Amino acid sequence: MVEKLxxxxxxxxxxxxxxxxxxxxxxxxxxxxxxxTQDALIDEVKRSNLRGRGGAGxxxxxxxxxxxxxxxxxxxVLKPKYLVxxxxxxxxxxxxDRLLMTQHPHMLVEGMIIAAHAIGASRGYxxxxxxxxxxxxxxxxxxxxxxxxxLLGPSVLGSQWSFDLVVYRGAGxxxxxxxxxxxxxxxxxxxxxxxxxPFPAQVGAFxxxxxxxxxxxxxxxxxxxxDGAAKFAAIGTERSxxxxxxxxxxxxxxxxxxxxxxxxxxxxxxxxxGGVRGGKKLKAVIPGGAxxxxxxxxxxxxxxxxxSLAKAGTMAGSGGVIIIDETACIVEVAARLLKxxxxxSCGQCSQCREGSHWLARMFQRIELGGGTSEDLDSIATICAxxxxxxxxxxxxxxxxxxxxxxRKFREEFEAHIQQKRCPSKPLAYQASAHLLHHASARx
Amino acid sequence: MIIDNKISQHIDTLxxxxxxxxALLLPLLHEIQGKEGWVSREAMKEAAAFLHLxxxxxxxxxxxxxxxxxxxxxxxxxxxxxxxxxxxxxSDELLACMEKRLGIHCGETTADGAYTLSEVECLAACGTAPxxxxxxxxxxxxDEAEVLALLDxxxxxxxxx
Ligand SMILES: Cc1cc2nc3c(=O)[nH]c(=O)nc-3n(C[C@H](O)[C@H](O)[C@H](O)COP(=O)(O)O)c2cc1C
Ligand code: SF4
Ligand code: FES
Numbered sequence: 001m002v003e004k005l006x007x008x009x010x011x012x013x014x015x016x017x018x019x020x021x022x023x024x025x026x027x028x029x030x031x032x033x034x035x036x037t038q039d040a041l042i043d044e045v046k047r048s049n050l051r052g053r054g055g056a057g058x059x060x061x062x063x064x065x066x067x068x069x070x071x072x073x074x075x076x077v078l079k080p081k082y083l084v085x086x087x088x089x090x091x092x093x094x095x096x097d098r099l100l101m102t103q104h105p106h107m108l109v110e111g112m113i114i115a116a117h118a119i120g121a122s123r124g125y126x127x128x129x130x131x132x133x134x135x136x137x138x139x140x141x142x143x144x145x146x147x148x149x150x151l152l153g154p155s156v157l158g159s160q161w162s163f164d165l166v167v168y169r170g171a172g173x174x175x176x177x178x179x180x181x182x183x184x185x186x187x188x189x190x191x192x193x194x195x196x197x198p199f200p201a202q203v204g205a206f207x208x209x210x211x212x213x214x215x216x217x218x219x220x221x222x223x224x225x226x227d228g229a230a231k232f233a234a235i236g237t238e239r240s241x242x243x244x245x246x247x248x249x250x251x252x253x254x255x256x257x258x259x260x261x262x263x264x265x266x267x268x269x270x271x272x273x274g275g276v277r278g279g280k281k282l283k284a285v286i287p288g289g290a291x292x293x294x295x296x297x298x299x300x301x302x303x304x305x306x307x308s309l310a311k312a313g314t315m316a317g318s319g320g321v322i323i324i325d326e327t328a329c330i331v332e333v334a335a336r337l338l339k340x341x342x343x344x345s346c347g348q349c350s351q352c353r354e355g356s357h358w359l360a361r362m363f364q365r366i367e368l369g370g371g372t373s374e375d376l377d378s379i380a381t382i383c384a385x386x387x388x389x390x391x392x393x394x395x396x397x398x399x400x401x402x403x404x405x406x407r408k409f410r411e412e413f414e415a416h417i418q419q420k421r422c423p424s425k426p427l428a429y430q431a432s433a434h435l436l437h438h439a440s441a442r443x
Numbered sequence: 444m445i446i447d448n449k450i451s452q453h454i455d456t457l458x459x460x461x462x463x464x465x466a467l468l469l470p471l472l473h474e475i476q477g478k479e480g481w482v483s484r485e486a487m488k489e490a491a492a493f494l495h496l497x498x499x500x501x502x503x504x505x506x507x508x509x510x511x512x513x514x515x516x517x518x519x520x521x522x523x524x525x526x527x528x529x530x531x532x533x534s535d536e537l538l539a540c541m542e543k544r545l546g547i548h549c550g551e552t553t554a555d556g557a558y559t560l561s562e563v564e565c566l567a568a569c570g571t572a573p574x575x576x577x578x579x580x581x582x583x584x585x586d587e588a589e590v591l592a593l594l595d596x597x598x599x600x601x602x603x604x
Contacts, residue, residue, distance in 0.1 A: 090565065094563035094569070131566055131567075134581075164459075166457075166460040170508075171511055174564060174565075188463070188468035189465065190503055190504055206466075248570065249531075249569035250531045251531055255571070255572070256570045301451075333527060336525070338525055343564065
């Protein structure tokens with residue numbers, strides 16, 4: 001098995017402290033980075049083939065290179081540049097950033113200082129989802145420790161360069177994980193996505209050039225600088241390097257976060273996690289967080305890197321792998337996901353706002369036995385109107401579970417419609433009060 | 444005054460880190476809720492005056508985010524995740540079990556103001572599903588027995604102030 005690069009010290013007592021982190025070579029990469037030029041740093045990250053771990057898989061070095069070198073305002077004054085960490089971790093099935101912030105907050109801090117040096121940022125914000133109360137304390141503590149020894153502040157490690165980090169607490173909105181919604185939220189506004197262009201590298205936080213990366217992306221930076229891009233790039237594929245933190249949940253024997261080569265085969269990943277819970281038969285896998293189209297059990301012989309999963313018609317997304325066994329009703333699973341999207345659409349675009357609402361109603365209706373075969377056609381039509389037409393990619397994400405579940409498990413949907421009930425439930429099954437309440441509120 | 448010295452001093456320490464006053468709105472609303480348990484209309488008015496923002500701007504922000512409670516909640520806010528990974532591991536049964544024990548439906552508060560029961564979306568702890576957040580703390584790997592034991596402990600805490 002390939003060496004772990006980020007989670008080697010998982011579970012070690014005090015792994016979150018500065019003393020521990022330094023005792024295992026922490027902040028050595030920063031010392032090295034400060035001796036390198038900005039271009040050399042960006043080149044190194046480009047050569048590592050690191051791609052963003054937040055969902056879209058954008059090449060990190062290239063994103064950094066888009067940051068303007070000396071942006072001037074209308075009066076010819078140099079504008080500040082910002083670095084932002086996306087720690088909103090909201091994609092259902094994803095729970096790796098929480099682990100990194102809890103156990104290795106200094107890795108994040110070091111990665112961000114290096115990134116800030118590479119793009120010439122003067123301040124960094126870490127936007128953490130509001131529910132992560134204890135994780136926020138951890139990260140804040142790490143920042144305070146780093147500042148107390150001169151790793152942050154007016155003169156980073158005695159250099160001429162000033163950089164500091166600020167934690168910002170979100171307040172419960174999945175859409176704030178989308179980077180432009182996150183920037184609005186960081187400005188104290190409603191977390192509504194912005195039209196692009198302009199991209200954050202031009203007009204980001206508070207109108208200034210801004211670079212946004214995910215927690216895990218930043219955490220990969222120290223190892224790349226310390227051990228060299230070549231070592232990182234040697235793992236994975238030609239277009240996507242390194243290990244990745246896979247979050248495995250659902251009907252799996254040993255759920256958890258597993259750091260493995262980014263191109264591990266899904267079949268092997270499942271085996272690595274002890275297989276399907278209780279030796280049951282696999283039905284489906286959601287391979288990259290809730291927005292990733294489902295894979296049928298007979299499609300799991302596939303590598304998990306961005307390109308291979310895209311070729312298989314789904315996506316690697318956030319690394320959240322949800323295992324679904326034969327006992328689950330796919331209609332119910334999909335209905336649950338669509339209820340989530342209905343709740344989380346920010347409502348700016350009518351296709352998304354209305355479409356998410358209609359889809360949630362329809363899936364719920366079919367699950368409870370009130371669906372018709374026209375509903376299945378309507379689902380396809382609604383989805384066609386939702387994809388690629390909106391301000392942000394949320395609307396496309398909704399169509400992932402909706403279309404894939406109907407396409408790959410059509411017979412389950414038809415059985416619900418014909419039998420006017422969920423066939424996997426006992427005959428005497430009564431939908432619980434809260435489900436009926438939810439359905440009736442909408443039907 | 445809801446925004447007391449403690450809150451205003453805390454906001455003052457944040458101010459130098461942000462180029463705009465409005466950026467302080469989310470932290471301010473968190474502080475208010477931390478003190479009051481929820482964000483009332485009165486609190487929104489104070490926040491608007493404190494940050495020199497129009498009231499409408501504060502209201503539109505406070506209502507956008509689900510964590511800001513727009514009506515009072517119980518002393519213990521039970522927030523169970525019913526999203527997909529928790530659902531696959533039995534969150535619905537736990538919700539039903541709590542509804543029965545507390546005698547309320549999801550979304551309601553007990554008559555004595557002790558508990559509010561809510562359903563929330565993914566808490567990013569799916570590997571230890573099912574998960575419930577109670578006030579600031581996560582409780583993970585739950586089953587019915589553990590939920591009942593947890594409620595016993597919370598009952599005790601409430602009784603002893
Ligand atoms: C609806 C939606 C939700 C998202 N949620 C998250 C999230 O919770 N965390 C995250 O890092 N990226 C999320 N993203 C991706 C971000 O927009 C952005 O691509 C990412 O933060 C960039 O960082 P990276 O290049 O390091 O991956 C989301 C995107 C969309 C469209
Ligand atoms: S696509 Fe949906 S979530 Fe994205 S901006 Fe439009 S309405 Fe909001
Ligand atoms: S689905 Fe419940 S914590 Fe993620």
